[in-house]
């Protein structure tokens with residue numbers, strides 16, 4: 001069993017003083033954390049009561065839901081439109097136009113959520129900005145820092161659908177965006193990306209060079225479905241399973257020790273064994289959303305206990321000691337993370353039928 005999941009504690013696998021201890025102390029983006037378990041952006045980080053419940057269950061840090069580029073840009077346009085409406089009217093009529101000063105925009109509400117989360121919690125609170133185009137919405141990076149966030153996660157949720165725009169152009173724009181955000185804040189900056197780049201490792205290195213302190217691997221793209229009955233495009237949000245961990249795991253193992261920044265895994269972390277896989281591959285933290293949505297905030301304590309039990313049984317004493325020990329640089333067969341593994345996997349599967 002784990003010790004009480006209080007901030008800064010070192011967790012042991014038993015209650016007696018002779019029980020082997022496992023030191024969960026971790027860092028992410030330079031922030032000291034009590035463990036490597038972080039709640040990624042999602043419904044449970046949108047409310048103060050569930051944030052408190054996550055902290056109570058032992059989560060080491062939380063990433064708030066994103067403020068989206070589209071939300072900020074839409075509200076800016078609406079504000080312009082509404083302030084223009086009353087401009088030509090006589091003074092009497094202007095009383096019927098909304099007083100913009102009275103409205104709390106989505107963006108203002110977001111900043112308030114950052115402030116309230118900071119007041120309510122003693123663990124690090126990371127805010128999230130989500131978008132891909134340069135523009136006025138980026139001013140929120142600085143406002144988020146002023147609201148007290150301990151770090152900013154910039155989510156580049158990009159679906160590059162314009163067939164006239166090359167990969168290089170898309171990638172350069174992302175690098176420029178990261179550099180721009182880096183220049184506007186002094187808190188740590190992580191960048192959450194998808195896996196769909198021709199040379200993913202190279203782009204990761206460029207994002208770090210542009211000023212990211214870490215990378216969050218990977219965005220889980222919600223694939224729209226088509227409903228054959230209505231013949232409409234149906235948005236479909238399906239929560240993840242542990243099987244989806246393989247993709248971020250492979251790339252974490254490949255990038256570990258090769259890029260300068262912190263690595264965080266998101267997508268498919270559900271159990272203590274999953275968190276262990278992330279650390280072995282070289283991640284500083286394992287992030288969870290689906291597992292917490294399915295099982296509730298208390299699941300954090302379950303994952304922590306499973307992680308500690310596994311670590312103690314495996315003879316590890318600390319997160320530091322085990323991190324990256326199965327990264328590509330440290331395994332006897334580095335090709336296992338590469339193309340060579342493809343043929344071996346198919347051949348092994350096929351021969352099992354004979």
Ligand SMILES: Cc1cc2nc3c(=O)[nH]c(=O)nc-3n(C[C@H](O)[C@H](O)[C@H](O)COP(=O)(O)O)c2cc1C
Nearest residue numbers: 040041042065066155220240266267268288289290
């Ligand atoms: C309901 C829901 C809302 C989410 N909202 C955000 C968000 O606002 N910003 C973001 O970067 N990721 C968001 N995510 C993605 C999660 O942070 C996470 O990266 C993804 O779900 C994969 O991790 P998982 O397998 O642990 O669920 C959301 C996920 C879910 C399920």
